[in-house]
Amino acid sequence: MAAQRTRTAWLFLAPMLIMLAVVAVWPLARTLYFSLTNATLVDMSNYRFVGLSNYITYDNGRWYGVLTDPQWLTALRNTLVFAFISVTLETVLGVLIALLLNISFLGRGLMRAAMLVPWAIPTVVSAKMWGWMLNDQFGVINDALLRIGFISEPVAWLADPSLSMASIIIVDVWKTTPFVALLALAALQMVPKDCYEAARVDGIHPLKQLFRITLPLIAPALAVAVIFRLLDAMRMFDLVYILTGATDATMTLSVLAQRELVGFQDVGYGSAVSTLVFFIIALLTAVYLMAMRVDFGGKPK
Amino acid sequence: MKRLINGAALILACATLATFLLFPLYYAMITSLKSGAELFRVTYWPTEFDFTNYLRIWKEQQFARNILNSVIVATSVVALSLALALTAAYALGRVQFAGRRMLLYSILAISMFPQIAVLSGLFEVIRVLGLYNSLAGLIFSYMIFTLPFTVWVLTTFMRDLPVEIEEAAILDGLSPFVIVTQIFMPLMAPAMAATGLLAFIAAWNEFLFALTFTLSNEQRTVPVAIALITGASEYELPWGNIMAASVIVTLPLIALVLIFQRHLVAGLTAGAVKG
Numbered sequence: 001m002a003a004q005r006t007r008t009a010w011l012f013l014a015p016m017l018i019m020l021a022v023v024a025v026w027p028l029a030r031t032l033y034f035s036l037t038n039a040t041l042v043d044m045s046n047y048r049f050v051g052l053s054n055y056i057t058y059d060n061g062r063w064y065g066v067l068t069d070p071q072w073l074t075a076l077r078n079t080l081v082f083a084f085i086s087v088t089l090e091t092v093l094g095v096l097i098a099l100l101l102n103i104s105f106l107g108r109g110l111m112r113a114a115m116l117v118p119w120a121i122p123t124v125v126s127a128k129m130w131g132w133m134l135n136d137q138f139g140v141i142n143d144a145l146l147r148i149g150f151i152s153e154p155v156a157w158l159a160d161p162s163l164s165m166a167s168i169i170i171v172d173v174w175k176t177t178p179f180v181a182l183l184a185l186a187a188l189q190m191v192p193k194d195c196y197e198a199a200r201v202d203g204i205h206p207l208k209q210l211f212r213i214t215l216p217l218i219a220p221a222l223a224v225a226v227i228f229r230l231l232d233a234m235r236m237f238d239l240v241y242i243l244t245g246a247t248d249a250t251m252t253l254s255v256l257a258q259r260e261l262v263g264f265q266d267v268g269y270g271s272a273v274s275t276l277v278f279f280i281i282a283l284l285t286a287v288y289l290m291a292m293r294v295d296f297g298g299k300p301k
Numbered sequence: 302m303k304r305l306i307n308g309a310a311l312i313l314a315c316a317t318l319a320t321f322l323l324f325p326l327y328y329a330m331i332t333s334l335k336s337g338a339e340l341f342r343v344t345y346w347p348t349e350f351d352f353t354n355y356l357r358i359w360k361e362q363q364f365a366r367n368i369l370n371s372v373i374v375a376t377s378v379v380a381l382s383l384a385l386a387l388t389a390a391y392a393l394g395r396v397q398f399a400g401r402r403m404l405l406y407s408i409l410a411i412s413m414f415p416q417i418a419v420l421s422g423l424f425e426v427i428r429v430l431g432l433y434n435s436l437a438g439l440i441f442s443y444m445i446f447t448l449p450f451t452v453w454v455l456t457t458f459m460r461d462l463p464v465e466i467e468e469a470a471i472l473d474g475l476s477p478f479v480i481v482t483q484i485f486m487p488l489m490a491p492a493m494a495a496t497g498l499l500a501f502i503a504a505w506n507e508f509l510f511a512l513t514f515t516l517s518n519e520q521r522t523v524p525v526a527i528a529l530i531t532g533a534s535e536y537e538l539p540w541g542n543i544m545a546a547s548v549i550v551t552l553p554l555i556a557l558v559l560i561f562q563r564h565l566v567a568g569l570t571a572g573a574v575k576g
Contacts, residue, residue: 006399008477009392013404016389016452023445024411027422034421044425100314111315113559114322120558121326122506124524125547129325132332132540140328143343174321182566235415238508242528254417254509261421262513271421278418285413 028278035271042265054272066272074248075256076280082165082252083233086172091226093173094180095218099210101181102188112185115178123175127242130171134158134243161249168239168250176232180225187221188214223292230288234281253277326551333544340541354545358530363518364546367526370436371505371550374522377440378447378504379497385444386451386496387489391481393452394459395467405456412449416509419445427514434516442510447500454568458492459485495568498561505554523550 035054039047056065066072101111118126133140134157142154157167191214199209237254244250246259257277261270331347332340333354342348358364392398393405423442424433432438462485470480486493508524515521521529527546530539558565 005396009396009398012388012392012477012481016385016448019385019444020408020411020448022426023423023442023448024414024419027419027426028414030422030425031419034425039421041424044428097318100311100318103311105311107315111319113562114319116558116562116565117326117555118322120502120554121551122508122524122554124506124508124528125551126325128527128543128547129329132544133325133328135540138341138343138540140343140345174325178322179569182569186566186569231413231415235417237417238524241508254415257417258420258509258513261424267421274415274418274420277415281413281415281418 031271031274031278034267035275037268039267039271040265041261041267044267047268050268054268055276066269066276071248071251071256072253072273072276075251075253078165078250079234079236079252079254082169082172082236082250083230086169086176087226087229087233089169089173090177090180090229091222093177094225095184095215095222097177097181098184098188099214101185112182115181117178118175119178119182121175123238124242126171126175127239130167130174131158131243134167158244161247164244164247164249168243171239171243172233172236176229180222180229183225184218184222187218191217227285227288227292231281231285234284235277253280326548326555329544329547329551333541333548336541354541355549358542358546358549362526362530362542362546364526364549366519367521367523368550370521371523374436374439374443375501375504377436378443379500381440382444382447382451382500383493383497385448386455387486387493388478388481389452390455390459391477391485394456395462405453408449408452412446412453414445416446420509420513423510424513433514434520436520438514439507439511439522442514443504443507446507447503451496451500454496455489455492458489462488491564492568494561495564498557498565499568502554502558505550 034047036049036051037047038050038054052065054065056063056067058064097115101108101115121129132138134142136142136154136156136159139154139157141157142151145151146154155163158164195213195217196209199213204212235254236252237258240250240252240255241258246255253273254277257270257273259270260266260273264270331344334347334351335349336351336353339349393401423445427433427438427442430438430441432441466484466488467480470484475484505522506524507522508528511522511525512528515525518526523546527543527550530543530546
């Protein structure tokens with residue numbers, strides 16, 4: 001009986017597992033392998049094994065390869081800066097918004113519905129909308145800031161290298177804070193009410209309640225939301241590709257890899273960049289999961 | 302007095318938040334209804350109700366074709382991932398077998414793969430299967446991000462269904478396939494609606510694969526079509542057209558999200574908090 005049940009289980013799992021093997025596991029393995037070759041996009045079946053030379057190689061007194069490529073180092077720094085700042089802002093703002101929406105007031109349902117709007121808008125569309133608003137000549141943001149006297153002349157939000165990363169971060173914060181806020185709100189609503197009753201009876205200051213009761217209780221749920229956001233931020237592609245392209249100030253690892261692979265048709269080199277993205281993200285995830293002791297498990301019945 | 306101040310602060314906070322959340326869409330809408338020189342004059346209220354931009358993307362850009370493509374891709378992705386995930390969720394949620402936990406973690410790990418990390422390998426698979434520049438290629442490749450999370454969420458829901466239902470069905474001599482499709486599927490409807498909608502949104506919005514695996518405008522989905530709308534030069538982007546296209550693809554999505562609001566939040570939190 002049990003043996004038959006196990007057989008059925010594997011039979012039921014097979015289609016899903018085969019699909020994941022073909023779209024995920026095998027392509028990942030191939031990308032890893034391609035990174036050790038000189039394959040090109042024009043003819044992917046004709047290539048030579050070149051060892052680690054896409055990553056690093058010494059030739060004629062100079063170092064070559066992704067790891068010594070200044071563009072890669074720039075992209076790595078940009079990606080880390082982007083991920084760290086945007087996820088931090090999204091978490092802080094998300095919790096604040098969740099606290100606001102956890103108060104019951106007339107119109108709370110409407111506010112919650114409004115939160116879903118940026119989240120539902122396709123990234124490409126939000127990039128275009130913000131690109132138009134941030135336009136240096138005709139943009140509404142410059143117009144508004146000029147009117148209230150915050151700036152004295154139009155600012156090139158996307159073209160100025162000292163501002164473009166900040167602009168990208170603002171757009172990302174706009175788009176994804178609602179996700180963190182919704183998860184934080186769901187966690188807040190599971191905090192038992194009697195905790196606060198007890199605290200109020202003891203005369204504990206609301207701020208102290210926040211830091212001693214609320215935040216520790218929603219921390220596990222928040223940790224999961226943060227890891228999802230972090231994974232997303234580390235592979236950021238769409239916003240940068242559309243708003244600023246492959247400029248030094250904003251180029252992320254994914255944008256660099258896509259340009260090498262598709263733009264320059266260099267599958268070997270591009271795969272090396274992609275493979276490094278994979279390992280960096282895997283490493284960060286492992287460190288984060290261990291540090292936060294996130295438990296995805298859940299007991300089976 | 303204190304209550305009054307609190308009330309005012311609450312209203313102010315909500316108004317600021319609502320403006321921040323909704324202004325970009327509002328501004329895209331009023332821009333899309335302007336034409337000519339008016340387009341380049343910043344206004345905070347609608348000044349024109351001119352639908353030329355909407356007519357133009359329909360005629361010049363074959364935008365209807367792109368929308369149809371997106372609808373085909375997104376609905377097929379939902380159907381395929383739900384079908385594959387439902388049976389898998391039964392095995393993972395209801396049957397205790399060696400390696401079950403290991404499998405769940407592997408599936409979770411796959412959902413963490415960055416898309417860029419499989420791009421060149423997947424490109425090769427798609428070419429070998431003859432799916433390059435086809436909608437089928439996109440549907441197939443989207444399984445990498447919809448399938449793991451659909452399986453994960455459906456498994457957590459499946460696990461929580463009462464044991465008695467299944468025991469009764471087994472005593473009645475029903476096969477596992479009948480149990481899944483006839484008995485569990487109706488009970489799983491809310492969870493399937495939530496995960497299906499999330500998969501739909503993910504597929505509707507996807508950009509990197511759609512950009513890489515298609516070549517001709519006839520096969521492009523909406524995000525790629527919008528990204529590639531160009532004018533005479535980089536500095537003469539037809540903003541009116543772009544905003545009109547943006548509004549068209551966004552409004553149905555927002556309608557869907559608002560209608561299924563409750564399910565959606567339940568699905569999101571089941572995936573992240575409970576999972």
